[in-house]
Structures are given as C-alpha cells and as structure tokens.
Amino acid sequence: xxxxxxxxxxxxxxxxxxxxxxxxxxxxxxxxxxxxxxxxxxxxxxxxxxxxxxxxxxxxxxxxxxxxxxxxxxxxxxxxxxxxxxxxxxxxxxxxxxxxxxxxxxxxxxxxxxxxxxxxxxxxxxxxxxxxxxxxxxxxxxxxxxxxxxxxxxxxxxxxxxxxxxxxxxxxxxxxxxxxxxxxxxxxxxxxxxxxxxxxxxxxxxxxxxxxxxxxxxxxxxxxxxxxxxxxxxxxxxxxxxxxxxxxxxxxxxxxxxxxxxxxxxxxxxxxxxxxxxxxxxxxxxxxxxxxxxxxxxxxxxxxxxxxxxxxxxxxxxxxxxxxxxxxxxxxxxxxxxxxxxxxxxxxxxxxxxxxxxxxxxxxxxxxxxxxxxxxxxxxxxxxxxxxxxxxxxxxxxxxxxxxxxxxxxxxxxxxxxxxxxxxxxxxxxxxxxxxxxxxxxxxxxxxxxxxxxxxxxxxxxxxxxx
Amino acid sequence: xxxxxxxxxxxxxxxxxxxxxxxxxxxxxxxxxxxxxxxxxxxxxxxxxxxxxxxxxxxxxxxxxxxxxxxxxxxxxxxxxxxxxxxxxxxxxxxxxx
Ligand code: FES
Numbered sequence: 001x002x003x004x005x006x007x008x009x010x011x012x013x014x015x016x017x018x019x020x021x022x023x024x025x026x027x028x029x030x031x032x033x034x035x036x037x038x039x040x041x042x043x044x045x046x047x048x049x050x051x052x053x054x055x056x057x058x059x060x061x062x063x064x065x066x067x068x069x070x071x072x073x074x075x076x077x078x079x080x081x082x083x084x085x086x087x088x089x090x091x092x093x094x095x096x097x098x099x100x101x102x103x104x105x106x107x108x109x110x111x112x113x114x115x116x117x118x119x120x121x122x123x124x125x126x127x128x129x130x131x132x133x134x135x136x137x138x139x140x141x142x143x144x145x146x147x148x149x150x151x152x153x154x155x156x157x158x159x160x161x162x163x164x165x166x167x168x169x170x171x172x173x174x175x176x177x178x179x180x181x182x183x184x185x186x187x188x189x190x191x192x193x194x195x196x197x198x199x200x201x202x203x204x205x206x207x208x209x210x211x212x213x214x215x216x217x218x219x220x221x222x223x224x225x226x227x228x229x230x231x232x233x234x235x236x237x238x239x240x241x242x243x244x245x246x247x248x249x250x251x252x253x254x255x256x257x258x259x260x261x262x263x264x265x266x267x268x269x270x271x272x273x274x275x276x277x278x279x280x281x282x283x284x285x286x287x288x289x290x291x292x293x294x295x296x297x298x299x300x301x302x303x304x305x306x307x308x309x310x311x312x313x314x315x316x317x318x319x320x321x322x323x324x325x326x327x328x329x330x331x332x333x334x335x336x337x338x339x340x341x342x343x344x345x346x347x348x349x350x351x352x353x354x355x356x357x358x359x360x361x362x363x364x365x366x367x368x369x370x371x372x373x374x375x376x377x378x379x380x381x382x383x384x385x386x387x388x389x390x391x392x393x394x395x396x397x398x399x400x401x402x403x404x405x406x407x408x409x410x411x412x413x414x415x416x417x418x419x420x421x422x423x424x425x426x427x428x429x430x431x432x433x434x435x436x437x438x439x440x441x442x443x444x445x446x447x448x449x450x451x452x453x454x455x456x457x458x459x460x461x462x463x464x465x466x467x
Numbered sequence: 468x469x470x471x472x473x474x475x476x477x478x479x480x481x482x483x484x485x486x487x488x489x490x491x492x493x494x495x496x497x498x499x500x501x502x503x504x505x506x507x508x509x510x511x512x513x514x515x516x517x518x519x520x521x522x523x524x525x526x527x528x529x530x531x532x533x534x535x536x537x538x539x540x541x542x543x544x545x546x547x548x549x550x551x552x553x554x555x556x557x558x559x560x561x562x563x564x565x
Contacts (some may be wrong), residue, residue: 010476036526036545037526037545038494038547039494043525047494048553050494052471052520056472056473070482084545084547085504086545093473102538119525119527120523129468129517129519129522130528131507131508131518131519131520132468132507132520134521134522134523134524135520135522135523135524137523138521138522138525139524139525140525141525141544142499142502142524143498145499145501146469146495146496147471147472147473147496148469148470148472148499148502148503149469149470149472150468150469150470151468151469151470174472175470177533203513211475227511236508236517236518237507237508237518237520256468257468257469260490269522288526317535382519382522382530383512383529384514384527385512385514385515385517391483395550414529414530414531416527416529419528420527420528451529451540453539453540455538
C-alpha cells in the first residue's frame with residue numbers, strides 16, 4: 001500500500017475523531033487523522049496535553065481533565081496523526097486534498113469519518129465586528145491555550161451552558177467579570193421542563209449547572225436578565241455597549257472586551273461540499289446531516305460523528321465516533337456484521353444517555369428571535385461587509401434563495417465562506433418571503449472548503465497519490 | 468485586551484509583529500499573542516478598511532488573517548508561534564498569489 005493510502009480517513013481530532021481512531025485501530029484498520037489544530041483534543045479538550053502538566057488544570061474542571069487520558073490513548077493507538085493540516089476538498093473514491101505548512105497534497109482512503117465538530121452560532125448585532133468583541137468560546141480557548149484572560153473586568157452576553165462554565169473558570173483563574181447580560185428569554189424554564197427526562201443519572205448534570213449559577217451569584221457582579229438587543233460601539237475598537245432587555249430596560253456601559261455566545265451549531269461545510277443530504281433540526285435551529293443509525297450520510301462510506309452530527313457534547317461525541325468506526329470496520333471486512341452490531345450496542349446505550357438531556361437544554365437555551373433578525377445597519381457578512389438591510393432589500397425582489405443573493409451582494413463569498421452569515425441569510429430570506437426557514441435552504445458549498453492560494457495549488461504534486 | 472496569567476519561563480520565545488519584538492510562549496497561537504498587544508487588531512478589511520481582531524479563535528471566522536514569514540492570509544489562530552517568527556498585520560485585500 002502506498003504511504004498516502006489509508007483504510008479510514010478521519011477529519012478532526014476532538015472527542016469523536018479520537019474515539020473513532022482508537023476503535024478503528026483496534027479493529028485492524030489503517031487510520032489517518034487530519035486536524036487543523038496543533039494538538040489533539042478538539043475545542044473541548046483544547047491544549048489538554050500541555051495544560052495537564054501544569055497546576056492550571058485544576059481550575060478548568062473535571063470534564064476538561066478527562067481529556068488527558070483520551071489524548072494519551074489516541075497518541076498510542078497507531079493512527080497516522082497529521083496536526084495543522086487543513087482539508088479543503090474530498091473527491092469521491094476517496095481522495096482528500098489538504099494543506100500543511102503552506103503546501104498542498106492529496107491522500108486517499110476507502111472510508112471517511114467527518115468529526116469536524118461545531119462552531120458557535122453566528123449572532124450578529126451592530127458593532128459585532130469591532131476589535132474587542134469575541135465569542136465566549138474564543139475567550140475559553142485563550143484561557144486553555146494561552147492562559148490569558150481579559151485585562152479589565154469583562155462583559156459577557158449570551159445564553160447556554162458555555163457562558164456559565166467560562167465565567168466559573170474565569171473567576172477561578174483570577175479574572176474579573178463586569179456583568180452578565182443573560183439573553184435567555186423569559187418563560188424558558190417552564191417551556192423546557194416538560195422535556196425533562198426521568199433519568200436519575202441526569203440529576204448530576206443539572207446539579208452542576210445549578211452549582212455554577214449559585215457560584216456566579218455569590219461573586220456579586222450584576223446579572224441582567226432577558227436581554228433582547230445588543231449594540232457595540234467604538235472608534236476602531238470596542239468602547240461601550242448598549243443593551244435593551246425584554247421589558248424595555250436599557251443600559252449603556254463602558255467596555256473594552258465583550259464576549260458573546262448564543263449556542264453552537266454543527267459544522268456542515270464538509271458534508272455539504274460532499275453532497276451529503278441535510279435536514280433542518282427544529283429543536284437546535286440548524287441543519288444537521290441525514291444519518292443512519294451508524295452515522296453514515298447519504299453518500300456511501302462518508303460518516304459524520306460528534307457535534308457535526310447534531311450538537312450533543314463530548315459524552316455523545318465519543319460513542320458516535322466508535323459506532324461509525326465499527327461500521328467502517330464491518331464494511332472493510334475486518335469485523336463481522338454481527339460482531340459490529342454487538343460491539344455497537346453498549347455505545348448506543350451511552351449515546352442515548354448522553355442525549356437524554358438535550359431536548360431540555362435545546363428548549364431552555366433556544367436562541368432568542370432577535371438573533372435571527374438583526375437590525376438593518378448590522379453587518380451580517382463580516383467578510384464582504386454586507387448589512388442586514390441590503391439582504392432584506394434583495395430578498396423581496398422576486399423570490400431569490402441564498403445563492404442568488406450571494407451572487408447579487410457577495411455575502412458569503414469571503415474567506416469564511418458563509419460560516420458566519422449563512423444562517424442569518426436564511427432567516428432574513430425566510431422572514432422577507434414569509435416562508436419557513438427550513439424551506440429556504442443554505443448556501444451551496446463548493447470546494448475548496450478553505451481558501452487555497454495559487455502558491456499552494458502550485459505545490460500540489462499530481463503524481464504523488466498515483467505513485 | 469487580554470493578559471497572560473503566568474510567566475512562561477523557559478518556554479518564552481520572541482516573535483516580531485510589524486518588526487517589533489514581543490514575547491510569546493511556545494504552544495500558543497499568533498492570534499493569542501496579538502490579543503495581548505496594545506494594538507490588538509490583526510487586519511483591515513478589503514472593503515471599508517476597518518480593523519478586525521481575532522473573533523472565534525477556532526478557525527471559522529477568518530478575522531485573524533495575518534502575514535507570517537512573508538506568507539499572506541495565514542489564520543493566526545491556527546498558527547502556533549515559533550521563535551523569530553515575523554508577523555505582519557494584513558492591510559486591505561488578501562493576495563491570491565502569496
Ligand atoms: S479567529 Fe476566527 S479564524 Fe482565527
């Protein structure tokens with residue numbers, strides 16, 4: 001076998017990718033893992049290997065600490081691991097193109113598991129492009145990878161478990177919080193409670209969330225509830241922010257850093273580029289790939305595992321990775337169908353336990369309607385600087401879809417390729433045309449998945465995989 | 468905008484941002500170092516030339532584009548620092564050929 005050929009190509013070295021690699025290796029498959037990050041762990045266990053060696057590990061919590069064993073098992077499993085490599089195209093068959101250290105090359109594989117995780121949901125508001133506005137996830141990554149915290153007391157605005165977790169970690173690290181603008185709409189708890197499952201095991205998760213809330217309340221910073229609208233202002237950088245709550249209360253405060261978070265959505269660019277079918281997930285307000293019970297997409301031998309399959313967190317990501325790897329082993333003949341089935345059974349149990357609390361969390365932290373209806377002046381496409389007002393004006397001329405408006409306005413054509421504006425675009429069109437958002441669809445995603453320079457293309461040695 | 472909580476000690480390296488030497492720690496990204504600078508922006512946009520700074524830190528927003536050792540449009544949040552690395556803030560349109 002050529003050095004560039006592998007049985008299984010895994011994209012992403014987070015919980016799902018690592019678990020899939022370990023399982024596939026134990027079933028005798030050759031495995032190659034590509035990841036755009038410099039070290040294994042994904043976002044949840046970012047920099048775990050480095051941080052595990054330092055006293056800092058204590059303040060990041062137990063769930064983070066658990067990543068150290070996973071990374072060690074992954075390192076030892078015998079998969080060919082290629083960090084800092086960016087996948088930008090997969091051709092059927094499969095041939096994958098990637099860039100590493102500014103050089104492009106291609107590799108081949110018989111099956112693919114996409115374990116590319118999730119990104120924070122784009123939540124545009126006026127001023128969100130100012131330096132000083134970052135996501136809560138970005139700040140948490142800075143804490144994990146660079147042991148860095150905001151210089152001055154920081155404003156945090158958002159909804160969901162991540163802001164609560166980050167705030168507790170930040171306080172433990174000695175950082176300071178100016179205030180929390182809680183964007184959870186009024187009445188959510190009542191609506192969510194009917195999704196509360198009967199499982200006792202989940203009480204631990206709920207208790208954890210409650211203990212975060214209590215610790216934060218004790219810390220004494222202002223918590224402003226039911227914030228509906230935000231505006232960031234400043235000359236060349238964030239200087240102040242303005243908020244308005246549901247009941248009309250408003251405030252204007254000085255700010256150097258504002259961290260925002262409105263939940264996470266699966267990364268679907270790779271499945272879309274591969275032609276995999278996706279469907280609207282009403283509970284999570286996003287598209288998810290259509291998958292069978294093994295995580296296989298509508299394209300044979302292309303699997304999606306982890307949060308890319310629908311947001312479920314690390315506990316769901318690992319069984320999903322293992323289940324997909326077992327199926328690949330059965331397909332490639334190193335494991336019998338029956339054996340794969342029985343090995344998958346306990347993993348399916350783990351998966352359904354991990355997902356049991358999801359409908360509750362989805363209902364509790366569903367994004368407020370304003371996330372999808374930014375004011376006209378708001379830049380929706382950060383790359384090409386297209387405002388919500390421009391998109392709205394276009395959306396009522398005829399019945400254009402996201403791809404036509406993309407061609408008219410250039411929204412979605414910049415280097416991020418719609419990762420920041422895709423959902424906002426879909427919602428603006430849906431509202432303007434009075435259609436359900438699931439009917440509007442998403443941008444057509446074409447390779448390359450990431451911008452590729454001519455220099456990188458020129459470095460591509462076409463003879464390589466055929467040799 | 469951000470500050471580092473510990474002294475990197477033996478892990479300290481020097482990178483150059485627009486020619487100015489700044490301390491960094493092995494293992495952290497170019498974007499993380501930029502966010503600790505008094506001028507924390509990293510590029511200006513091709514259209515209105517407004518300044519942008521790292522936003523997502525995980526490779527999806529492309530706000531952190533910088534020039535690294537002469538190579539343009541490098542995502543600073545995906546690029547670990549190396550001793551002696553030369554980083555330049557990127558101004559205006561990205562170059563397709565570099
Ligand atoms: S900060 Fe978003 S891609 Fe680097």
